[in-house]
Amino acid sequence: MGADDFLVYVPPALFAVLAVTFLLLWRQGLANSWQWSAGFAQTGMGFALSTFPVEPKFDAFASGMIFIAAAYCYGSALLVHFGAERWRVARRLFVAGYSVLLVHSVFVLESLRYQLFLTDFGFACLLGFTVCIVVRKALGPTDIALVVASTIVVLDTLVRTFFFTFFRETSDRLADFVGSEYNLAVHVTTITICLSFPLAALTAMAAAVIRRHRDAAERDPLTGLFNRRGFAEVVKDAHGNVGPGAILACDIDHFKRVNDEYGHAMGDVVLVELAKEIVGVIGRNGHAARFGGEEFIAFLPGATIEVAFATAEVIRTRFTGTDRRSKGIDQQISSSFGVAVIDEGSVSIDAAIHRADEALYAAKAAGRNRVMIGSGPSASAGSGPSAICLPFPPPRSRRARA
16 A cells, blocks of 8 residues: 555544544533634545545535535534634624535536535635634734644645646546545645644633633632632732732622512622622722622722722712512611732732621621721711711722723
């Protein structure tokens, strides 16, 4: 058996193994999409047709449809991996138009050159379109490697089809494909250059699994905020220290009463509402966590006590002013806050959290539904005659709040 004979058997076997591997990974919940397995299975079927041909017209049409379907599956898998819009209608219309042209090239023109150019160009366009969508979402090294590998597949396909169509004299008979230089080139580049694609996909999926497990260990499943462990990690800088800033401690007033009167399911809804208000106000300028029960903690890097107070006041006002009658809650639900600044030069925020907690308890003792400052001149804000406001207005924009 010569080297050329051996090469034709490698891609079908290789992609069969990849298809089974990715299918098992998907069944185990490690792969995020079954389309990976479908794409590799279809690619293997396409190569199998060139290794074990049936009839020239059937082979040309079937392989064309198989490879465009593989491109569609690869694109879908990439879009799912990166959480991008699927663009189903546009991509399916492209496949439909391609199918019409393929029928014309195979059964009307009976042109091998036209069929090969159409198949490879369609494959490159469909996969390349997906790459253009996800390229901006590739942030980590493994995701960037996946985008690069996908781009390599697109470029390899385009270079090959343009070279053999416009710069190389080849037979135009459908029956001559199996023994053509084009078929050999496809096998060689698939085994060498394009093998980076499935390897990059495996690496990216492994990294995604690690991220999911890390998030599960560091995030509260109900609110999506960090838990204690995740919060302790995210507030540290590259040297393991905590920079200057302020801490907000808050919880829901009379939360046990909410659970008792409306049920724990509705209590969970209220917890999620407060979490959304916190995230909506601090945005990307801070970090929020659920420390347990109805207690929440937020860290505002670089914030002064004035900014921290005003930020807490905005959250409190928005949460208290929420109309929940459509959810079956006919009473006002409020929250209390304590704020404190992190000591200058401190490598830990534990002391600041403790002071913010003390201020929170003071706010509870003072009548609830207010903000109070820990360690130093205290102030409160809220309803009732005992509320005392600091001499600065609450922020009018999200940027000011942070």
